[in-house]
Amino acid sequence: xxxxxxxxxxxxxxxxxxxxxxxxxxxxxxxxxxxxxxxxxxxxxxxxxxxxxxxxxxxxxxxxxxxxxxxxxxxxxxxxxxxxxxxxxxxxxxxxxxxxxxxxxxxxxxxxxxxxxxxxxxxxxxxxxxxxxxxxxxxxxxxxxxxxxxxxxxxxxxxxxxxxxxxxxxxxxxxxxxxxxxxxxxxxxxxxxxxxxxxxxxxxxxxxxx
Numbered sequence: 047x048x049x050x051x052x053x054x055x056x057x058x059x060x061x062x063x064x065x066x067x068x069x070x071x072x073x074x075x076x077x078x079x080x081x082x083x084x085x086x087x088x089x090x091x092x093x094x095x096x097x098x099x100x101x102x103x104x105x106x107x108x109x110x111x112x113x114x115x116x117x118x119x120x121x122x123x124x125x126x127x128x129x130x131x132x133x134x135x136x137x138x139x140x141x142x143x144x145x146x147x148x149x150x151x152x153x154x155x156x157x158x159x160x161x162x163x164x165x166x167x168x169x170x171x172x173x174x175x176x177x178x179x180x181x182x183x184x185x186x187x188x189x190x191x192x193x194x195x196x197x198x199x200x201x202x203x204x205x206x207x208x209x210x211x212x213x214x215x216x217x218x219x220x221x222x223x224x225x226x227x228x229x230x231x232x233x234x235x236x237x238x239x240x241x242x243x244x245x246x247x248x249x250x251x252x253x254x255x256x
Contacts, residue, residue, distance in 0.1 A: 055204035059134050062198050063144055075196040076148050079160065087189060091171055099178035105230060106174060113170050113222050117162040117215050122152075125214075131156035134201045144201040151202060158203045161211025162218075164190040169219035 077083050095106050134140045135150040168186040175183050194212065197203040203211075 051206060055206055056134075056137075056140060058205045059140065059198060059201065060143060062195075063134075063201055067199075071199065072145075072147055075199045079148070079193055079196040079200065079202075084189070084193075091175070094175060094179065094183075098175075102174075102178060105226070109170060109174070109222055109226060110167060113166050113219055114163055116218050116222075117166040118159055120218070121157050121159040121162040121211060121214060125157055126152070126154040126159075129156045130154055131204075131207070134204060140201075147200045148202065155203050155207045156210065157214055158194065158197055158207040158211035160197050161190075161194045161203075161208045162215035164193050164215070165212040166215030166219045169216045170223055173219070173223045 095103055099106070131154055133150060133153065133155040135144055135146065136153055165187075168190040172183055172186050175181070175186075190212075194203075194208045198205060198208060
């Protein structure tokens, strides 16, 4: 089974890298995976937090830092040395068919730290922003997916590296979000005026039903 998955992974990398390639993508994808390219998105998310939940800004920053620390530490320092799966660009067979659009980087690829970090932070930010803005910011997942595709396109990862990295990142985000909701986040109580208004409305409704 593992051999079949490995074979399918190799086929997928060659298909994406050589058959679905273009000069335009050869230029865009290395930029997409560069952390600096995501700076505008980070500023946008910070602006949303400051506008809609300024009182939670410190919590937002702490939770984000903790998540990145855990996903990066787990994927890069624990799982990659444990599984020791060579990157496509380091694989003796595959590298002869791949174009070096980026530096090969570290020796091992499983799971993808980019996928773990970006899907983890996307999932966490999605949940927090939904709580604070009452809106679904699905575009966060589109951003993370594009970065993950770029990782396969440039030959840094196999699809299963991406998939497991995504699941690991989402799991860490779920744990952190659950901890935050359970032990940290406190709903702002209604003011006395709001309580009085609510009580008056109930009283009026009850009188009208008599």
